[in-house]
Structures are given as C-alpha cells and as structure tokens.
Amino acid sequence: MSNRTIVRQVPLLLMFVLYSSTHGQVSYSIPEEMAKGSVVGNIAQDLGLDLKRLKSGKARIYTGDNTEYIELNKERGVLLIKERVDREALCGQTTPCALHFQVILDNPMEFYSVTVEIIDVNDNAPSFKKNQMKFKISESALPGTRFVLEKAMDADIGTNGLQSYSIHPENNFALKLQNLANGGKTVEMVLQKPLDRETKEHIALILIATDGGDPKLSGTAEIHITVLDANDNPPVFTQAIYKATITENAPKGTLLVTVSATDADLGSYGKISYSITNSADDTLELFQINEDDGELRLIGDMDYEKVQHLELDIQASDEGGLTDSSKIIVDVVDTNDNKPIINIMSKSPVLSEDSKPGTVITMINIQDQDSADNGKVHCLTDKDMPFTLKSTSNNFFSLVTDGNLDREQNPSYNISVTCSDEGVPPLSSSISLSLQISDVNDNAPVFEKSSYEAFVLENNSPGLSIFTVKAVDADWNQNSRVSYIMEESMVNGVPVSSFVSVNAESGVIHAVRSFDYEQIKDFTFHVKAQDGGSPPLTSSVSVKVFIQDQNDNAPQILYPVQSSGSLVAEIVPRSADLGYLVTKVVAVDVDSGQNAWLSYKLQKGTDRALFEVGTQNGEIRTIRQVTDKDTVKQKLTVVVEDNGQPSRSATVNVNVALADSFPEVLSEFSDFSHDKEYNDNLTFYLVLALAVVSFLFIVSIIAILSVKCYRWRRERMFYKSNGNLPVIPYYPPLYADVGGTGTLQHVYNYEVCRTTDSRKSGLKYGRSCSQSIISLDNGSTLPHAQRENLISDDFDDKQKPPNQDWRFNQNQRPGPSGGE
Secondary structure, three states, X not given: OOOOOOOOOOOEEEOOEEEXXXXXXXXXXXXXXXXXXXXXXXXXXXXXXXXXXXXXXXXXXXXXXXXXXXXXXXXXXXXXEOOOOOHHHHHOOOOOEEEEEEEEEOOOOEEEEEEEXXXXXXXXXXXXXXXXXXXXXXXXXXXXXXXXXXXXXXXXXXXXXXXXXXXXXXXXXXXXXXXXXXXXXXXXXXXXXXXXXXXXXXXXXXXXXXXXXXXXXXXXXXXXXXXXXXXXXXXXXXOOEEEEEEEOOOOOOOEEEEOOEEOOOOHXXXXXXXXXXXXXXXXHHHEEEOOOOOEEEEOOOOOOOOOOEEEEEEEEEEOOOOEEEEXXXXXXXXXXXXXXXXXXXXXXXXXXXXXXXXXXXXXXXXXXXXXXXXXXEEEEEOOOOOEEEEEEEOOEEEEEEOOOOOOOOOOEEEEEEEEEEOOOOOOEEEEEEEEEEEOOOOOOOEEOOOEXXXXXEOOOOOOOEEEEOOEEOOOOHHHHOEEEEEOOOEEOOEEHHHOEXXXXXXOEEEEOOOOOOOOOOEEEEEEEEEEOOOOOOEEEEEEEEEEEOOOOOOOEEEEOOOOXXXXXXXEEOOOOOOOOEEEEOEEEOOOOHHHHOEEEEEEEEOOOOOEEEOOOOOEEEEOOOOOOOOOOEEEEEEEEEEOOOOOOEEEEEEEEEEOOOHHHHHHXXXXXXXXXXXXXXXXXXXXXXXXXXXXXXXXXXXXXXHHHHHHHHHHHHHOOOOOOOOXXXXXXXXXXXXXXXXXXXXXXXXXXXXXXXXXXXXXXXXXXXXXXXXXXXXXXXXXXXXXXXXXXXXXXXXXXXXXXXXXXOOOOOOEEOOOO
16 A cells, blocks of 8 residues: 545535535555455545444445446445456556545535556567568668668556567668657668578568566567569479370360479569470471460370370570470370170169169170270279179179168169270260169158147137148158057146147147146147058157247236235335435236236326336336425335236335334324224124124023923923922932942932922922932832821921031931931
C-alpha cells in the first residue's frame, strides 16, 4: 500500500435537510493484473470508520462511468478487486494511470474520494505489426546501403517498454538506430559486404526487439532478402542426351519428350528458347519443338517400316546470346493391328438369387489373327460385379458367379466381357451379356426410419390418428407384402395397448385413450413389420410418442402465500422513491412452452397511480414518490396470466403498508387482524358447539334407552307370581359367607317396599326398608305368611328407640348392634 491521505470538511445544509457530508480522500497503489478478490486496502481503517457505520450507512462505491473494477466488502471494511485491471487497456501510454471513485454513506450522508494508482508490470512483449519484411537487393549494391525496417511496438511503459534491437546472423548486414525529433527511433539495416546471387540468392534474417522488464520479453520478425542478378551465366541442359519412343500410326500431336535447360541469371538474361538444328534431313517434317517449354511433338505420319530410329539436335539460347546444345534419340515401336474376336457358345438368361458361387452362366471362345505376343489373349469382366471368367483350355472361357447374388440390390446385370491381346498397345474386343435374377424371400421388411417420433396434443379424442409407420420389403410380389403388429410392452405399469393401436395393413397408429401431458409426457413402444414370405421375416422399430402440452392449467401463485389465519403485508417506507421494489409475485404454470410463459398485470388497487407490476418478472414497484397523503393500507390485486390460447389466469391479493415503522403498521392493521381473528374464533366455537350438542344428544338417547330397559326389567320382577311382591336381592361387594357348613353361599340384603294395593299395576314407593337384613338360600322364596310376618316385624322395628340400628359387617351375619 502507498500513501493514504484523509481530509475532512464541515457539514453542509442541502435542500433543508441536514447531512453530515464529510469529504475525505485516500490513495492506494496496486500492480495491474491482480487476481479477483485481492485486497486493495482497508478503507474503514484508513478513513477511521467503524464497520457498523459502513453497514448502517449502506456504504457503496460510485464510479460515475459504470465500470467497477473495485468493490467494497462492508463486512470486513476492505476494498477488493472486482474485475481484472489491465493498465494498457485502461490508460494506454498515459502515465500515471489511476482509478478514481467515491465511497458514499447514508444517514448521515458522507462521501470519500478514493484514488487507486495502477502500477505497470511487464506483461506485454514487443511485437511487430508484420511478422515478415521482404527486400529485393541487387548483387551489385555497394556496402553502406541502408534499408529502413519496421519498428516494434510495446504496450508497456518505462523500463518495461521497448529498449533495444538485434539482428541475426550478422554476416552481411548490421543495425543502426536513428533518433527522431519526437523522441522516437528509426531502425535501419546497413549492407556490410557485397552480395553474390549465384552464391546465395535468398537471405533470411531474424530481427529481435527486446524490452527492459524483469524478466525481459522479446518479439521477432523475419527479414527475407532476394538478391537480384546480372547476366553472367549461359543456359545449361539438364541432360546431354534425351531418349524417346513412339509407336507407328501414332496420332499427330503426340508428345514424345520434354527437354529442359536452366540459366542461373534472372530477368531477360534467364529466359531460354528451344530449337531443332537438324537441317539436312526431313526431321523438321516429322517433329516440332516448343521454343518456350521444350515439348517435342509428332506433326507427321510415323511408319515403323520406313524408319525405326531417329536423332534430333536441339539448342537452348538466352537473350544475352549464350547457348547450349543436346540430342534427342527417338525409337519407333511396331503396333498390333488385329483385335480379338469373341464367340458365345452357351448362355443362361435367368439365375436365382440364391445360386451358389461358381455357377456357370455363359461359355465363350476367343480368336486372334495376330501371332506371337500380339496373339495371346486375356479376358476380364467388370470388377464391381459378382462374376469372373475361368479359362478351361486354350482360348476357351467360362463366365461363373464369384459371390452371392442379391436381387433386391441388382435385379438384373449387363455383364461386359473384354478380351485383350498382349500387343503394344494391346487391342481388345467386348461383348455385353444380359442376366435376370429371380427372387427368393431373403429380406426382412425395413422401416423408412430407424426410429419414429410422433407428436399429439393432450386431451385428444380416443381413436385419433397419431402417426403412420411404413416399412418396405425389397423382395418381390408376395414376399414384399408387409403387415404391422404392435409388440406388447408396459408403460408405467400399464400395457401399451391401452395407449395406442396400430392398423395391420396401413401402419396407422391410433390413440386408444385421451392423453394428459401433466401425467405422461412421452412413451415408447415397438411396432413389428412382417412380410408374406414363407417363412415370414420380421423387423421392428421403436416409436416414441411425445404428448404436446395444451393450456389446460392455470398459473399457481407461489408468493405471496395467501394465508387465512394471518395477515401478510409488505411494508414500504414513505421515503420510497420512484421505482422502489415493493415485492415480487412468483407464480408457476405446470404447462410447458409458451403455455407456461407468464405475464403479470395490476387488476385493481387502492391507488393504481402509485404501483405498477412488471409484465415479465412480477415485480411490484412504485411509479411515483410516496407522499404523506397516501393511505397506509394498500390492497393490490395482481393477475397472473399465461400465454396459452386461450389464456388462463390466477389472481393474488397483495397487502401493502405505507409506513416507516412496524408499530405504525400494527396500529393501522390491528382492526383488520382483530376482525379476522374474531371471525376465525367464532367459526371454531360454532363447530365445537355443534360437536358438543351432537355428543350430548347421542348420550341422552343412550341414557333414555338404558332407563327404559331398566324400568321394564323391574316391572317384570314386581308383577311376577300373581301380584305377589317380588324380592329384590342386594349384596354388597366383598361380602363373604360365614356359615360353618357353607350351605348358604351368600348372605343377602333384601329391600321390601309396600304398595297401597298389590293387585294394581301402579306402584307407590314408601320408605326404603334397607335396615331389614335376612339370609336365604340361593333361589329360595319366602311364603306369603312369612312375608307378612316380615312386614309386621318391620313395622315393629320402626317403634324401636333411635339408638338401636342395624349394621353391616363383612365378617359376621347382620343383626342388631346390641348382639345377634
């Protein structure tokens, strides 16, 4: 880091609002090409600012030109490299090179000027605009001749810039630098030694430009020098004797040979012309030589019987008068004058395609009237056909199959047989044989494509024709008749036949059901094609059906979430300016493509002039400054519409509170929340009351039925045995039999109640006689007389003193308290 300077000024009063506007300045120095995220300096420490102040003041960087190479990290209070800084791209050759920006804080407003100087590093090598420089120098040039070279360029500055030049090798040339008035330099190449074109016609040099950086960088350019010549060399033939052969009856214009001579000189001194110098014989009537390129051609009739050997004298001359000579020896060769004659002995016009290799098709005989080598004959067929010729005896040949035949590829053949002798040049004769190939079922049906893709709109009607598969069979007639069968497979656990079907004759694929894009987007099945051969051959192809989406789903609102239990509101400070982002409506559409392209618009609102909704992004922003006159409660209804045809939409309500503090929001929305909570509580209690009433009603019905049943049982017990009073047994819990012999299993307590008239069905209950306790055997009944005595005793007991009572003891029989 370099020097840092901080200067503070007094606060300013702007637009009737007091801001503590502190002006300060701090400077840093950094090398160029620092990595992203590198630390430039601790701005908080250098300006004496607290990290909390950076956060509360929303510290930010302002550059003015919208190019931010430096960013502020408010968590650490440091300046970081945001983008790679290239000094040459930023400032070129200008020095010094610096970035100027401001750090701005709010509440109170402050700004500080920051200067970051960019220090050059040696990251650019010298370079030449042209990688090659070409010169043409006469070999008669004198030493000391100068040639100006192109200068190199280096984007770096100072010592990192261009410093020196060098040239290699230095055999004939040296470098010289000339200073210019503007401070620049010119580079000159000076000839040191005379040049000799015959010794070295082309000279290649390397010019090297080097800078002064550490490490040093350099750039190179190639210098190509062509040495120009003077006329000091005669033409020279490449051969002393040239040989050529020509056959008799050769056509006029036949090229025999091409002679060539070279001249080391250039220009007019190196231009050569050729001529025939034979003048005593008729050679000039038979041959002609091209004076420019040295081609020797036949211009007369050549007869082997007249001449078999010729010699031609030729001369090469340049325009400087220098010459050279050579000879051409021509040999005449005899030709073959008779062609072979082909005779067909036997032939088969039709052949089955399943014939084995070696099957004989045709037999032929060859005759040639020439003798010796000119009478020897060889016969051939076309190389790209499955046939060959076999020699059975002298000049007799058989045409046989040489491979498998395929009628589908070649239903017929035109076989060419060519017979040639061994003459020079050979003479030949040809015939053409026609052969038809009969069909067998050896080809399976072949679909037009290796796989098919079909597209169908969802919600289609069953039976819709989706696609057509087509297969062709290269065989003939019945062997080529194709039928289509759909192979069984499963799609999501369901047979594919429940999705589609295929027409056996036409290959048309029909939809069996209506598809839903949201449930299944595509599925694949296989269709088999079978021909009519015996045995039949088959092939299959995969068909992938893509379900295309229709706009059958409305958009779904993801945010803001519509909650029935609580009120959600977006708070917008009253200081919000134009374009303030209130919230963002987020929606999705399960459809695809343009059916899922969503657009947003504001349907209605408390103040439509205050808010707008981004058509594409759903962002709700203010379109003017919020004022004190604006209502705190703002309710916006946003419509989300997809791009389908016809389009579908969804709406969402957005509550907005224009307030600077949360308590203000609570005070404004308290009534709404209370009413909503009251309505929610009222609904809850109504449901609870209904459940309780229903429960009590069911319990009451059960209780009434139980009481009815209980009374009915009691009445039956009281009216049993012709109106006699029933005995109602009662035994307390845990009461045990204390009889020594155990004849009484339990001791019972009986209650006897009186009525005014035992013969009547109506009963009038008196005081409970629970104090009278007797012991009876199980199932025993008291006689009527004893029952009357018991009743009388009971009345006597009522006359006893109050202190006499009856008690119940678990371990002894019941009796008076005074004893048994």
